[in-house]
Amino acid sequence: MASDATPKLAVLVDADNAQSSIIRLLLAEVTKHGTALVKRAYGDWTGPGLKG
Structure with a gap:
């Protein structure tokens, strides 16, 4: 479990343009x-x- 000192991040991916x-x-x-x-x-x- 992350401690309070560890940065909490959100990762948002543009799936139309990102390489899987x-x-x-x-x-x-x-x-x-x-x-x-x-x-x-x-x-x-x-x-x-x-798709897929």
């Missing part, structure tokens, strides 16, 4: 700076680019 291949690296980098308490990806999930 780097998400794990992105989250690993985020953990160097604090604890990601909120992780969300936003995009047009009905379009062909985000």
Whole structure:
């Protein structure tokens, strides 16, 4: 559990433009700076680019 001194972060991803291949690296980098308490990806999930 994160202590009060650990920064609490939100990670918001533009799924329409982000490369899915780097998400794990992105989250690993985020953990160097604090604890990601909120992780969300936003995009047009009905379009062909985000299916699967």
